[in-house]
Amino acid sequence: MLVGPSGSGKTTVGYALSEKGIPKLVTTTTRKPREGERDGVDYYFREPDELNPDDFIEQTVYNQRIYGLTKNEVKHALEKYDKVHVSLDKNGAKAMKQAYPEETLIIFMYVPLSEMVKRMTERGDSEQKISERIDFSQETNELKPIEEADLIIENRSIEETVDTILYFLKQRASAPTE
Ligand SMILES: Nc1nc2c(ncn2[C@@H]2O[C@H](COP(=O)(O)OP(=O)(O)O)[C@@H](O)[C@H]2O)c(=O)[nH]1
Ligand SMILES: Nc1ncnc2c1ncn2[C@@H]1O[C@H](COP(=O)(O)OP(=O)(O)O)[C@@H](O)[C@H]1O
Numbered sequence: 001m002l003v004g005p006s007g008s009g010k011t012t013v014g015y016a017l018s019e020k021g022i023p024k025l026v027t028t029t030t031r032k033p034r035e036g037e038r039d040g041v042d043y044y045f046r047e048p049d050e051l052n053p054d055d056f057i058e059q060t061v062y063n064q065r066i067y068g069l070t071k072n073e074v075k076h077a078l079e080k081y082d083k084v085h086v087s088l089d090k091n092g093a094k095a096m097k098q099a100y101p102e103e104t105l106i107i108f109m110y111v112p113l114s115e116m117v118k119r120m121t122e123r124g125d126s127e128q129k130i131s132e133r134i135d136f137s138q139e140t141n142e143l144k145p146i147e148e149a150d151l152i153i154e155n156r157s158i159e160e161t162v163d164t165i166l167y168f169l170k171q172r173a174s175a176p177t178e
Pocket of ligand 1: 004087
């Protein structure tokens, strides 16, 4: 599970992990698609009244929008793949860790605040959106790693971050179980 504030690089790193054979679980949200985002690829974009809570393993409200991971998405992915990744907020990650302590790992990603602003600007977010996102991250303590994190990484270069994650997963896979 990739966790970190907006602009920390979860989507970009997730894309690189997919290319390395660790595909992404597509989650569902009621937020509107950003430019270039596609339904069923980036998210399942839905209206609030289309969601049935029974379909979800976990759901969260983030920035006034609902986000959640469906049981079906996990079931189908795990029929095909040994390892998958998903980007969740800290509530979702904690809930999953509690429910599946043996199967899940939390990777917390961060970048210095100034770099986050720069990257969100480059991503095309408006100044107002960025400022709202930063305020939100500060209010919700999203910039600090969560206690439950198994790995904490500063996302300097994509290559370095992905290599660190892959190395970490390999170590974990070969470590004797307690
Ligand atoms: N708990 C939970 N969080 C999610 C889910 N899908 C996405 N998120 C998180 O929701 C937050 C907002 O995501 P998004 O609107 O794409 O903005 P971003 O952080 O700028 O990429 C991020 O922290 C995501 O990791 C989900 O299904 N469940
Ligand atoms: N290591 C990095 N170095 C430089 N730019 C990066 C890096 N990681 C991500 N970015 C850029 O920063 C912006 C935010 O990254 P993104 O993956 O969308 O973050 P998140 O999904 O956490 O909100 C994007 O424009 C992305 O291309």
